[in-house]
Amino acid sequence: MAQQNPAHLRWTPSTPVNLRATMRGLTRGTTHPTARITDDDAVWVTTRVGSAPVTARFARVGPGPTLHRDIAVHAWGPGAQAFLQEAPLWTGEADSWDAFTSSPSWEQLPASWRRAHREHPGVRLIATGRLVDTLVCTVLEQKVTGGEAVRAQRWLSRSHGDPAPGPAPSGMRVFPAPETIRSIPSWAWHGAGVDPARAATVQAVVARASGLNRWNRAPLDNNLSRALASLKGVGPWTIAETLQITHGDPDSVSIYDYHLAHHVTEFFDGHRGDDSRMMELLEPWRGNRQRAVRLMYASGWRSQAKGPRLTPEDHRHK
8 A cells, every 4th residue: 555645855956957868777678667767757766775665756846947847756665764865866966077078078079979968968877876786687687688688687576576665656666685586596597587697696796785785875986896896797897887877987888798889989980899999989088988978879879780689598498
């Protein structure tokens, strides 16, 4: 039953915010169990504060242009009140592009990328501070197609997660707690199409959950990256994809990505190149390389479709 009096917070963002574009990376599809964008442009998320489950709804309220309206959050569940203290970080409130746009390196960006920032001023880098959940989801995305990854994530939440508190959209669940994931037998992962390597890495992550949680709001530095790299099966791609969501990392680049190096190198060189060449090309924007990549995509540029697609692999009969 929905809680009648949800916890509530309303604030005026320090900079323009496009709520849909900023939080879209959490959704992983239109019917994902832990994050949804509804037809009224509200963003729904489920999470935990400690062990306490939460459902939260983010929406724009008040007069004026959408990008400048207040943001209101309603939250339900045992962790609702505590969640409000960090809710602005989920909308990129701690993120600022000012140092980048006023730096000499900004003028070195391609004109189309700078124009993309002017045309899309409300895109921010979020910081959920949920290392374990994000690492698990990212590990499930390793070396498989997007469809395979989303199916595994949905299975994990729907089969082993908890009901979403409050009036959450139908089908939403709270991501399972680490101790629940640790209890999932190998045959269940196999039946869900998750190969032994990814399943083992997920188990390595949740086995270190209590230690990882101490890094949830830690500064972005080499100590944090080393802590994540110490996990068996967690490499540079997984670390970058995770920190972009959990800590709003403005510099991490997803090397070993199936597409990214091709896109960046084709933009600059006119033909596809490797990760080494991509990092060489992005070097002028060190410290803001993730921002530069996002501007490339925001500019509307796309590389030509070439080569074979990654084919889904069924591990259930192996």
